[in-house]
Amino acid sequence: MEIYLKTERLTLRELTAEDLPLLTELHTDPEVMRYLESVMPTEDEVRVHLRNMIAYYALGQQTGYWAALDERGRFLGWFLLRPDKDEPRPGQLEVGYRLHRFAWGQGYGTEGTRALVDKAFAELGADEVFAGTMAANLGSRRVMEKSGLTFRRVGHGDWMRDLEGGDQGGVRYAIDRAAWSIGRNG
Structure with a gap:
């Protein structure tokens, strides 16, 4: 397993097929999926998702999904750094995360996101x-803000309709190279 990135407390490594039980546990936790899915995925659906996550490595672009481990090697969830899956644009990357509840509020989301933003630039x-994220997902929004991203816009889509807070829509946060450089040097 190739290590993608290390921070003070996190190791981000490639996902493997052996991670299926860990991913299934994460993706079938109703609280974790609260703003993401109205129906919990089956293990077979998680298996397909994992296969798609692993496929990014073959592109050789140093983007994709990465298992997040703490200092003791405990699986916390995953992070992503990839081109926009719907409208890829040169020079633009998406950062994201999905963490177990026990990892919430510990600073792991912010630590991993900051490190991936730094790597991207x-x-x-x-x-x-x-x-x-969903506008109602205040915890995720705080991670984005603490990571230097700023609010850009609200959007609505049919897929949000059945989710908690779906009526509030989704929000997009971003940071550009100039703002990152100022924040890093200022």
């Missing part, structure tokens, strides 16, 4: 990094 040549 310093090593991958990104011009902009963005993230999105």
Whole structure:
């Protein structure tokens, strides 16, 4: 398993097929999925998702999904750094995360997101990094703000209709290279 990135408390490594039980536990926790899915995925659906996550590594672009482990090697969830899956644009990358409840409020989301934002600009040549969540997901919004991303817009989509807080829509946060550089040097 290749290590993608290390921070003070986190190791981000490639996902493998052996991670299926860990991912299934994460993706079938109703609280974790509260703003993401109205119906919990089956293990077979998680298996397909994991296969798609692993497929990013073959692209050789240093983007994709990464298992997040704490200092003791405990699986916390995953982070992503990838081109927008719906409307990819050169120089633009999406950052995201999905963490177990026991990892919430511990600073792992912010630590991992900051490190990925830094990598996107310093090593991958990104011009902009963005993230999105449901407007009602205040915890995720705080992670984005603490990571230096700023609110950009609210959007609505049919997929949100059945989710908690779906009537409030989704939000997008972003940071561009200039703002990142100022924040890093200022």
